[in-house]
Amino acid sequence: MSMRFSTLLKKPAEWMRTPGPESDIVITSRVRLARNLVGHPFPGWARKEDRLTVMEEVQPSLESLTEMKDSFSEEMTKLSAIEKQVLVERHLISREHAAKGAGCGTVMNRKQTISVMINEEDHLRMQAIRPGLQLLSAYRSLDQIDTVLENDLPYAFDHQYGYLTACPTNLGTGMRASAMLHLPALVLSEQINQTIQGANKIGLAVRGLYGEGTEALANLFQISNQNTLGTNEQEIIEHLNRVIAQLIDNEKNARMKILEDRPTTMQDQIGRAYAVLKYAHIITSKEALNHLSMIRLGCDLGFVSEDERETINVLLTEIQPAHLQISAKRKLTPEERDILRADIIRTSLNRLTPPDFSTILTDRENEDDE
Numbered sequence: 001m002s003m004r005f006s007t008l009l010k011k012p013a014e015w016m017r018t019p020g021p022e023s024d025i026v027i028t029s030r031v032r033l034a035r036n037l038v039g040h041p042f043p044g045w046a047r048k049e050d051r052l053t054v055m056e057e058v059q060p061s062l063e064s065l066t067e068m069k070d071s072f073s074e075e076m077t078k079l080s081a082i083e084k085q086v087l088v089e090r091h092l093i094s095r096e097h098a099a100k101g102a103g104c105g106t107v108m109n110r111k112q113t114i115s116v117m118i119n120e121e122d123h124l125r126m127q128a129i130r131p132g133l134q135l136l137s138a139y140r141s142l143d144q145i146d147t148v149l150e151n152d153l154p155y156a157f158d159h160q161y162g163y164l165t166a167c168p169t170n171l172g173t174g175m176r177a178s179a180m181l182h183l184p185a186l187v188l189s190e191q192i193n194q195t196i197q198g199a200n201k202i203g204l205a206v207r208g209l210y211g212e213g214t215e216a217l218a219n220l221f222q223i224s225n226q227n228t229l230g231t232n233e234q235e236i237i238e239h240l241n242r243v244i245a246q247l248i249d250n251e252k253n254a255r256m257k258i259l260e261d262r263p264t265t266m267q268d269q270i271g272r273a274y275a276v277l278k279y280a281h282i283i284t285s286k287e288a289l290n291h292l293s294m295i296r297l298g299c300d301l302g303f304v305s306e307d308e309r310e311t312i313n314v315l316l317t318e319i320q321p322a323h324l325q326i327s328a329k330r331k332l333t334p335e336e337r338d339i340l341r342a343d344i345i346r347t348s349l350n351r352l353t354p355p356d357f358s359t360i361l362t363d364r365e366n367e368d369d370e
Helices: 003-009 048-063 081-089 136-152 184-188 190-200 235-260 263-279 285-301 304-318 320-326 334-349 358-369
Strands: 026-035 072-075 105-108 114-118 124-131 175-182 204-207 219-227
Touching: 003 072, 026 136, 026 235, 048 105, 048 136, 072 235, 081 190, 081 285, 114 136, 114 320, 124 136, 136 175, 136 235, 175 235, 175 285, 184 190, 184 235, 184 285, 190 204, 190 219, 190 235, 219 235, 235 285, 263 285, 285 304, 285 320, 285 334, 304 320, 304 334, 320 334
Parallel strands: none
Antiparallel strands: 026 124, 026 175, 072 105, 105 114, 114 124, 175 219, 204 219
């Protein structure tokens, strides 16, 4: 029995609720595999009839997977524009897939840890998402599914080029591995541009909250591999893990440096964010996300209870435009969304203890005594 969209909505994705390794800085790890079928034109060239044929061939195979028991499985035309945008906001489908029509679909498991887009840029775009730094775990879970599907479906594979994909940049492994990193201190200390340039030089892409061409809201950055040809999955993940480990160190050092050199700046940023979110009655998505980023930093530094990190993670998604309109059960104007967003945040923060900066003050008093 397939899961209904309303059931999917009621359950925050597992990554929002479950902490993972290095989850103070690494929000999620994601691995995506692109696969195509022999004998069918790639989606970009396919007619509606071709896409429907592929859909009929792959959807039953996906739904029969053990990992997809009681999954959510639907054709894109049967979802409203707002429902599609909810899936984008939860990082379950791409913005491009949300714009697709007949013969395009999506299948995802109940935990929202595995999702598959049918007939996006490729016939199959499979994704696994995990909390914290767990790229290898994400890949292994996807590899198991991929192996089962490869026995059931005629994959387009070339012994010289590997898995054949619509875009040449995905040839070979067809794998894109990425991690969503929270890097507020590198932004505050104006080191982020240098960090991005350094990552680009060693073959990694740095993108915003919703991927290519999007803004890095809430100080969140997606770091991913660019090369898929001439290397294997293990090497891609090992390379990405090494770079992410360095970025984690850089962010932690930047946080400590600001605390040592400019403690009042840190206190002001976190305190100001708390005050605005707790008392604002109208707030835009961008402003809310950036202030929530500072509250999350407060959790990481011990100024706000660590138990509140889950609340912040859920809010980062729940205050997005489509989620607000689903909550209101109607289409909202931008101003109505800003009012509802502020209401939801105020209600959530009523349970939150105000930031406690006594450790900063104590350290400063000790320095004065010396």
